[in-house]
Amino acid sequence: MTLNNVWIITDNQNAVGELCGGGRQLGAQVSVVLFGDQNQAKEAIASGADKVFLFEQPENSVMIEAYSKSIAELLRTEKADLAMVYSSIRGKLMAGRIAAQLATSALAISELKVEDGRIITRRMVYGGAAMRTEKTLSETVVVTVGTGVFEAGPKDETRQGTVTAVNPNVASDGIRVLETRPKQGEVVNLSAAKRVVGVGRGFSAKEDLKMAEELAALIGAEMGCSRPIAEGEKWMSKERYIGVSGVFLKADIYVSLGVSGQIQHMVGANPSKTLVAINKDKNAPVFKQADIGLVGDIYHVLPQIIAKLKAQK
Ligand SMILES: Cc1cc2nc3c(=O)[nH]c(=O)nc-3n(C[C@H](O)[C@H](O)[C@H](O)COP(=O)(O)OP(=O)(O)OC[C@H]3O[C@@H](n4cnc5c(N)ncnc54)[C@H](O)[C@@H]3O)c2cc1C
Known part of the structure; x- marks a missing residue:
């Protein structure tokens, strides 16, 4: 009905x-x-x-x-x-x-x-x-x-x-628009991305994100992150953080790197069809939800994955 x-x-x-x-x-x-x-x-x-x-x-x-x-x-x-x-x-x-x-x-x-x-x-x-x-x-x-x-x-x-x-009856709320300008900075629609690589506080410096970016480029993925990376460290824009207060993914695959997998992050990640997680802590909550989990240090594992992918190109 x-x-x-x-x-x-x-x-x-x-x-x-x-x-x-x-x-x-x-x-x-x-x-x-x-x-x-x-x-x-x-x-x-x-x-x-x-x-x-x-x-x-x-x-x-x-x-x-x-x-x-x-x-x-x-x-x-x-x-x-x-x-x-x-x-x-x-x-x-x-x-x-x-x-x-x-x-x-x-x-x-x-x-x-x-x-x-x-x-x-x-x-x-x-x-x-x-x-x-x-x-x-x-x-x-x-x-x-x-x-x-x-x-x-x-x-x-x-x-x-x-x-x-419609000829609107405009309520007088005392606010008038004085100027409209296009938003500065990047415009990204992460929820439309089919592949996403997400980074968390497992990365200890901003320049190390280059590794994740290289992986993303090799698999044709957009970059996303956990909230602390965007709001705390400010290494990435707020449009890129995944979770309850950020973006909900609809990706075919989400690869999370050094993300703990707290519920606030996972509700945004879970709508992805396949979740791959790399974390050095075997007890990290992300592994409870991951389809494929790899316990390892991203600084050790990622260069090897990148080298393998490059060799296949
Ligand atoms: C009301 C509210 C709303 C929130 N909304 C969001 C939200 O929308 N999105 C969001 O993401 N968070 C949100 N948060 C924050 C959330 O609770 C977590 O604190 C946050 O997701 C943790 O980010 P993280 O996993 O990057 O960092 P951490 O929790 O610090 O985890 C880092 C992980 O990296 C691993 N690690 C460390 N070094 C390495 C290494 N070398 N190799 C591999 N793994 C490593 C660690 O084992 C750890 O599991 C919210 C919190 C609150 C209270």
């Missing part, structure tokens, strides 16, 4: 495909709220939207979360059963505000299904140590959804849908 009316709200056009894929599985009708232009609206329809509500964004004006009140009104008048908000930083803010307008709460979910007309969600609790299953009772359920929860369906450019331009 599916829902009547599923809504998707996203400030990231790249998330439309996956969220529409989920929307089509869960509901008879899929509506998408976009902060973009007519071309993006057409793309959303091709991805599975029946209706697009377009908030055309005048440059340097308001923060999109100021539209939350207008979006909540739309959800109420259109009798939305479910609002799935993409869990970007702004999306999470919006979800909280929309939920408050609808007198409910926003759930950050990692699974969602419909049973007997009710929405059942699963989400991580206790910093990733446990999963909680909840049956939602509110009229409109508000959830935040990240990448990897749903799969995008095939695009169909011939699909028909409606596009409605």
Whole structure:
């Protein structure tokens, strides 16, 4: 049994495909709220939207979360059963505000299904140590959804849908955008990488990461890390740390090097299909979850692996 009316709200056009894929599985009708232009609206329809509500964004004006009140009104008048908000930083803010307008709460979910007309969600609790299953009772359920929860369906450019331009009732929250600049530094989408090499505090100096980078280059992998490497040592950017407060992988293979395998790291690593771990401590927690474990010193083992791989090229 599916829902009547599923809504998707996203400030990231790249998330439309996956969220529409989920929307089509869960509901008879899929509506998408976009902060973009007519071309993006057409793309959303091709991805599975029946209706697009377009908030055309005048440059340097308001923060999109100021539209939350207008979006909540739309959800109420259109009798939305479910609002799935993409869990970007702004999306999470919006979800909280929309939920408050609808007198409910926003759930950050990692699974969602419909049973007997009710929405059942699963989400991580206790910093990733446990999963909680909840049956939602509110009229409109508000959830935040990240990448990897749903799969995008095939695009169909011939699909028909409606596009409605919304003249938003902008809540006066006292914040105006003065300037928008592209983010400085690297842009990496680790959750899209099929192969990832992750480094942890087993490395004792930044320059030693060259070994891991060499391995990554040889196997065509992206580089990731544990949180202390990004936030403590600052050897790698924050976009590269894996875990409950970082990135969730969807890789075919994750090779962890000198990572202890604490739960906060592993919840982000575990969605990978195959986990290979190298650690010098045979009791390191990472070995409980690894498909292939190698007890050894990375400074001894890695040069040998790299030499073998090079010899095979
Ligand atoms: C609320 C909260 C959220 C958190 N979120 C995250 C998160 O999202 N992601 C995250 O990664 N962490 C997170 N953490 C931190 C997490 O709990 C761990 O502290 C962290 O993952 C440990 O990083 P590490 O494995 O690199 O370092 P360590 O725990 O110090 O482990 C280093 C490992 O390297 C091994 N080693 C040492 N030398 C060598 C060598 N020469 N060769 C081989 N192995 C060697 C050691 O045996 C050890 O197992 C969070 C913590 C909290 C409290």
